[in-house]
Amino acid sequence: MDTDVLIVGAGPTGLALGIDLARQGVDALVVEKAEALFPGSRGKGIQPRTMEVFDDLGVLDAIRAAGGDYPVGMIWQDGERVGEHRMFDSAGTSEDSPYGEPWMVPQWRTQEVLFARLEELGGEVAFGREVVGLDQDDAGVTVRFATGPDLRARYLVAADGGRSAVRRALGIGMTGETVDPNPLLVADVRISGLDRDNWHVFPPRGEGDGFLAICPLAGTDVFQVVAQFPEGTEVDLSLDGIRKVVAARSHLAPEDVTELRWASDFRPRAALADRFRSGHVFLAGDAAHVHSPAGGQGLNTSVQDAYNLGWKLGAVLRAGAPAALLDTYEEERRPIAAHMLGLSTSVHRGETRRGEATRQLGLGYRDSSLTEETRAAGGQVRAGDRAPDGKLGDVRLFDAFRGPHWTLVAVGVETPRELPESVHVVSGEEQPSYGRGLFLVRPDGYVGWAGETPVGLQEYVAAGF
Structure with a gap:
C-alpha cells in the first residue's frame, strides 16, 4: 500500500478529512486535479455547528481571524x-x-486555513493529479491518474465535487432536480x-x-x-x-x-448520490450531495461528512475497531444529506427562513445503529444528539471533547472503575444542559450511549466502537 487513505479533492471536505486523519496518526494523502487550491469565494458561510467542528480540528482561531x-x-x-x-x-x-451566528469566510480563505493546518500536522496535498480510473480488490483500491504513477490505498474517499470522477468511475448515480x-x-x-x-x-x-x-x-x-x-x-x-x-x-x-x-x-440544483459507499470507496461532500447555495448548507454538510468518516477510519485503521463500523457512515450521513438538500431547496424557493435549522445544531443520529439510549424517559440530551458545550465542575466540556477520543460525561452519577484509556472522563454534580446521567460522547461530538447508571456501558464500549 502507498497509503492507508487516499483522499481525492483538496476542497474543504478533503482537507478537513486529511486533518482529522493526520491528528490520529493515519497515513493519508490528498490528491488534487488542479495545480493549486480553489481560488473563488463560492461557499462563504460557516454555520455554528461547523464552527464547533473547526474548534475541535484546531483551526477555529484562524477561521475567526480570516472572516467576520x-x-x-x-x-x-x-x-x-x-x-x-x-x-x-x-x-x-x-x-x-x-457560536450562535454564521461566520463569513470566503471559501478560498477557508481552504488556505485548512491546508496550513494539514501541513502543520504533517499531511500533504499532491497537486496536478487527475484521477482517470480505479480498480478494487479485497485488500484495497488502485487509482490511475492522467500523469504519474498509480497509487494503492486501503480506502479511497471521493471528495472531488459534484462532477466527481471517482463517482462516475464507480457507476454510482445521482438522483435530483433543478432547483431553479x-x-x-x-x-x-x-x-x-x-x-x-x-x-x-x-x-x-x-x-x-x-x-x-x-x-x-x-x-x-x-x-x-x-x-x-x-x-x-x-x-x-x-x-x-x-x-x-x-x-x-x-x-x-x-x-x-x-x-x-x-x-x-x-x-442551482439538488442531487443525492444513490450510495455513499462502494467497497473500499466512500463519497463525501459535493461528490455525494449537491445543494443550492441558498442557506449556506453545502460546504457545512460536506465538512461534517468528513468529520463523521474521519474518526471511523481512524478507529478501524489504528484502534482495531471492527471494519463494520465504516458501514455506519452511509447509514448516518445519507439521511442527513437528504434532509439538508430539502432544506436548501426550501430556502432557495423562499419557503423557509435562514435560522435555527440552517445552523445545523439540531442534527443528530438518534436512529443510528451506533446509538444506544438506555433511559426509559430520556432527558434534555438523548443518545444520538449533539453533545452541548457548558461547564461541568471546573471543566469546559468542549475542551474535554477536543481530540479524537471518546469522552464520558458523568453528571451526579458515579463513574465506572474500568474504562479503556481512550475514554476520557469528566464528572461533576450538576450540568443544566444534560441533566443527571452518564453520556458517552463520540469523537465527533455526538452522544453514542446514555444511561442513568453504568449498566450496559461496558458492553457498549467492548463492542469496539
Whole structure:
C-alpha cells in the first residue's frame, strides 16, 4: 500500500478529512486535479455547528481571524437606499452553544486555513493529479491518474465535487432536480464607490430581469457579485460582461468594477448520490450531495461528512475497531444529506427562513445503529444528539471533547472503575444542559450511549466502537 487513505479533492471536505486523519496518526494523502487550491469565494458561510467542528480540528482561531460577521442587507431602488433586509433570523450565543451566528469566510480563505493546518500536522496535498480510473480488490483500491504513477490505498474517499470522477468511475448515480432553471453568475471583484457595511441587494427592475446582489467578503477588500439571468441565457464571465450587468442593474458605473479575480456560472440544483459507499470507496461532500447555495448548507454538510468518516477510519485503521463500523457512515450521513438538500431547496424557493435549522445544531443520529439510549424517559440530551458545550465542575466540556477520543460525561452519577484509556472522563454534580446521567460522547461530538447508571456501558464500549 502507498497509503492507508487516499483522499481525492483538496476542497474543504478533503482537507478537513486529511486533518482529522493526520491528528490520529493515519497515513493519508490528498490528491488534487488542479495545480493549486480553489481560488473563488463560492461557499462563504460557516454555520455554528461547523464552527464547533473547526474548534475541535484546531483551526477555529484562524477561521475567526480570516472572516467576520454577515452584514445587514440593504435594498436599493433607483440609486436610493429603501430599506434593510435581514438575511437570517438572529440568535445569540449561550453556554451550550457558543457560536450562535454564521461566520463569513470566503471559501478560498477557508481552504488556505485548512491546508496550513494539514501541513502543520504533517499531511500533504499532491497537486496536478487527475484521477482517470480505479480498480478494487479485497485488500484495497488502485487509482490511475492522467500523469504519474498509480497509487494503492486501503480506502479511497471521493471528495472531488459534484462532477466527481471517482463517482462516475464507480457507476454510482445521482438522483435530483433543478432547483431553479435561471442561471446564476458568481464573481469575486473589486469595486469602488460602494460601502462595505452592507450586503447590497438590487431587485429586478422589470419583467425578465434578474436580481443583483453585491456582498463585501469579510476579511478581504473584495466583493462577491451574484446575478440571476433568465433561463437559457449564456452568461458572460468576462470583466466587461460583469461590468455591463452591474451597471445595468445598479447605480454603479461600469468602471466602478475595477478588477475581476474569479467568476463562475451555474444552475442551482439538488442531487443525492444513490450510495455513499462502494467497497473500499466512500463519497463525501459535493461528490455525494449537491445543494443550492441558498442557506449556506453545502460546504457545512460536506465538512461534517468528513468529520463523521474521519474518526471511523481512524478507529478501524489504528484502534482495531471492527471494519463494520465504516458501514455506519452511509447509514448516518445519507439521511442527513437528504434532509439538508430539502432544506436548501426550501430556502432557495423562499419557503423557509435562514435560522435555527440552517445552523445545523439540531442534527443528530438518534436512529443510528451506533446509538444506544438506555433511559426509559430520556432527558434534555438523548443518545444520538449533539453533545452541548457548558461547564461541568471546573471543566469546559468542549475542551474535554477536543481530540479524537471518546469522552464520558458523568453528571451526579458515579463513574465506572474500568474504562479503556481512550475514554476520557469528566464528572461533576450538576450540568443544566444534560441533566443527571452518564453520556458517552463520540469523537465527533455526538452522544453514542446514555444511561442513568453504568449498566450496559461496558458492553457498549467492548463492542469496539
